[in-house]
Amino acid sequence: MDSNNNSRKMFSEIVKQLRQLIHDEKIPVGGKLPSERELAERLQVGRSSVREALRSLELLGLIETRRGEGTFLSDYRKHQLVELLSTFILPESKSKEDVHTTRASLEKDAIRQVCHSDKLHKLLIWDAFIEKLLKEEVLREDIIREILIISNNRLGLKIWFLLKQYGGEPYRSYMTLEEKGIWTLLLECIKLGDEQKGISLFEDWLLLLNRGDV
Incomplete structure (x- = not known):
């Protein structure tokens, strides 16, 4: 022993x-x-x-x-091991719901951190993201991932990556025009440091995903 x-x-x-x-x-x-x-x-x-x-x-x-x-x-x-384990660890819809809730909490916290920082919410990258939304196809996870990276919460980012893999869809799909409209306004709020309005728009986007309209 x-x-x-x-x-x-x-x-x-x-x-x-x-x-x-x-x-x-x-x-x-x-x-x-x-x-x-x-x-x-x-x-x-x-x-x-x-x-x-x-x-x-x-x-x-x-x-x-x-x-x-x-x-x-x-x-x-x-690594595909994460997805393989998820089929055993998350067999119930409630478990998957918990994953989505936890992931959304990390994303909201990242938006708050960026809005609270004069340095971060004034970065020129937000204009670049808005331009990208207007001109290109954008994966749902792309801008969210960048917000987490910019918020500089490394532990939160690592946990988010794993939760995203567990949750799978719908983050692997491209944004619709309606989603792009919401995210354009959300990014404008981030530029202004308007946390309350930014979080509200983010929650509107989550409701849109949960309804399955996109």
Whole structure:
């Protein structure tokens, strides 16, 4: 029993140190990780322990091993494991409703943060988004994702990505003309720092989606 506990602790510690190494060395998505031998030396653990940790991370889609090339950091947001797990974790409509509610809360909070910041709501990017809405096809998730990024809540952004994958549609579809009209007004409110009106328009948009009119 103690042996199993020690193995789990070592595994967790190796993963924790790997994460810190990736952070400290600023290894980007697609970037190459140190070799198994080098990791064992740097982390001062056995190669078999490093190999086990790497294999587990690869199964989770966090890293990718390419024969003859090495091990590379993957984009966890694109891994299909999240969608696979959702079929088991979220079998009931109430669970999916909770996902949508939590995701909407993160999005509203991002709008509030941007509106409250003189620096953020005065960025020129809002005009660029409005122009894009007028001239191009726009995926629903695109502008929402950018608002979350600009709000600079990194933890919220990571949670949002996972919730978006769990929830699936309707964020993967393009905005209709009616939606574009709402979002054009919403972005104008963000430019003015008008949180109350911006949140109200966002809720109007959510109602439109929930009614299934788009």
